[in-house]
Amino acid sequence: MNRLRAYWVGQAKWWCSRSLEWWAAHLTVLYIGGAITIMGAKFDQLISLELNEIGDLAAGAFGPVAFLWLVLGYIQQGRELKLSSEALRMQAEELKRSVAQQCEIAVAQKTSLQNYERTLEPLLNLEVSGADWSEGEFYVSLKISNTGDYCESVIVKLIATDNNEKSADPLMSGASCSVRFDDLHEWEDFEVIVEYKKRSGASNAQSFSVVSYHEDGYGYNYYVRKHPFLS
Structure with a gap:
């Protein structure tokens, strides 16, 4: 009993798995075969029909098949x-994923x-190595030390009451x-900006x-505070 039920279940699955095109093709063959068989059985009556009657017969006989394939064509077009x-x-x-990946690569x-x-x-x-009067003028000597990479085109700007650069x-x-x-x-506060060019050719300042x-x-002295420069 179980084998029989398994057989029919398998058959049902097989028939249900057939596509619309498969069913349409087989139904078309059966329909046309049946129509030809019927017309063959009534061949004597068929040849006695007028031309317009034969056209009406063909339209009535094969119209459903044409309509079936028209509907099937719309279904197939919808699938495509x-x-x-x-x-x-x-x-x-x-x-979108590719663009996001390229953006991540660009950011990296x-x-x-x-x-x-x-x-x-x-x-x-920066150190203030000296500050005093000389020949009637107050001067400040600055010492700039580098513990990092090489730089050139160094310009030292002093921002005070009277700006100056060297x-x-x-x-x-x-x-x-x-x-x-x-x-x-005398003993005025000021800022120092050191501009330079790096080995890469890019310019920066501290x-x-x-x-x-x-x-x-x-007496008086100077205190130096460096500003952050790395973002």
């Missing part, structure tokens, strides 16, 4: 449009380039240079605030 829409949707998703490359540029930065330190020698790693600014107001203070028993 659905498949085409699905393919376009998948292509759009793939393009930009980050890598920024990290590389940071490794080329000089690490500058060029300095290229700074190798571990090297230092000194610049002197004259005709300043800045410092220089603030005077008074200490009992020692």
